[in-house]
Amino acid sequence: MTFLKIDHVVKKYGDATVIGGVSLEAREGEFVVFVGPSGCGKSTLMRLVAGLDEVSGGSIHINGVDVTEVEPAARGVSMVFQSYALYPHMSVRENMSFGLKMIKTPPDEIYKRVSDAAAILKLEHLLERRPKDLSGGQRQRVAIGRAIVRKPKLFLFDEPLSNLDAELRGEMRVEIARLHRELGVTMVYVTHDQVEAMTLADRIVVLRAGKVEQIGSPADLYDHPVNTFVAGFIGSPKMNFLPMQVEAVEDGRVRLAHAALQAGTVALPVSAGAAVRPGDTLTLGLRPEHIAIGGASPLALSVSAHYVENLGGTSQFYVQTADKVPLIAMAQGRHTVTPGEGLVMTAALEHAYLFDAQGLAL
Structure with missing residues (x-):
């Protein structure tokens, strides 16, 4: 069942379009992550869902109700920000x-909700402390607890871990994943960190320049x-890209040439109907974790x-290749190299990606 529906939403500031007609849906109980580089519109899109900013066009539905013009407090949404704001x-x-x-909840109900949230977040022993006496991770758990006690229909997280160090970010990722399992509510999470996106999400929405990629x-x-944008954004280290010249197209395969190829050329399959011609320049994509140092393969560089x-x-x-294209490879164990030392990198053909001149997957 669709719980959150964003339908052709547009956000403009004057003549500048920040969100350009985004449409997407989140199912009930789903964990959806908005990811993309700084300035792509992911936080703006979340603020539109929360009602903190007004949409310039389109509509937003939560649990089947059009909330486009509804006040934030009446949307049944709780938001956790990057800053703890305690x-x-x-x-x-x-x-x-x-x-x-503030909404005049009975004291007994307040006590129960706070106690329940504290138990979920393992904060029982910290309830009488002040924020200055807490670690960064504990402060963020308090901010999440403040959202939980409202029993919202929808949780929104706006880069909640970006102020934490690497170890705490890892711990909090586990905590948020556990919280989602225990509460079973729909969560939307904004981050620029693709590792957070890959480890937390049921589905990922990749944004660029206010549009869904x-x-x-x-x-x-x-x-x-x-x-190539999605290929380069998802994965760490990012995917390697190498320009290749098409020498021939035959039986659903293209023969590609590059000076770094030990065999001179390599043949790779392309999708049926792909408009590829001899002389075209395509982009070969190889993930660092799929590249070996040494070995044998038709795809050897x-x-x-x-x-x-x-x-x-x-x-x-x-x-780097002879024509100065930088590449990254990963290998098990510890290794040393001499700058300028010649190496051979190999990859299995099934791990190769091809993209056309516009960057679209072939």
Whole structure:
């Protein structure tokens, strides 16, 4: 069942269009993540759902009700912001109960809701502390608890982990995933961090310049990106891109040439009906984790080493082709290279991606 429906929503500030006719749906109980680079419109889109900004066109429905013109407080939505926005002079209990007091909720009900939320978030022993006595992760849990006690129909998270260090971000990702399982409510989450998107989402909405590039499960976006933008955004390190010249098109396959190819050319399949002709320039995409150093494959590239990062159990090789195209490869174990050292990188043909001159997947 569709719980949140965004239908051709437009947001303009003067002559500038920030959201350009976005349409998407979230099912009841689904965890949907808006992801994209800074300035793509993901936070603006969330603010439109929350009612904090007015839409310039289109409509927003929550649980089958058109809320486009409804006040934020009446939408049944709770939002958790990047900044914790806690009252410093109030205890954790007072921060979590403040909103309920403002709408004159009975004291017994407030006590029960705060106690239940504190138990879910493991905050029981912190209820009498002030925000200054809490860690960053604890403060963010209090902010989430303040949202939980309102028992909203829809949770909105606007980059809630960006102020935390790497270890706390990892811990809080686990906490938010557990919270979603326990509450079973619809959640929409904004982030620029594709690792958060991949680990939390049931479905990811990739945005660029106020428009949707692709919507799908994390696996769909990783395995079947529709264009070079999505391919380069989903995955860490990002996908490598290498320009290739089409030498021939035969039986649903294209023969591609590049000076770095050890065999001179390589044949790869393309979708039926793809408009590819000899002489065209296509883009070959290879994910770093699908590249091996050494080995044998029809897809073997001669490169020169730049440097290598040892990350403990894995190493990242930074290399370039003779025509100065930079590439990254990952390998198990620890390795050393000499700058300028010649290497051979190989990849299985089934792990190769092809994109046309407009960046669309072939």
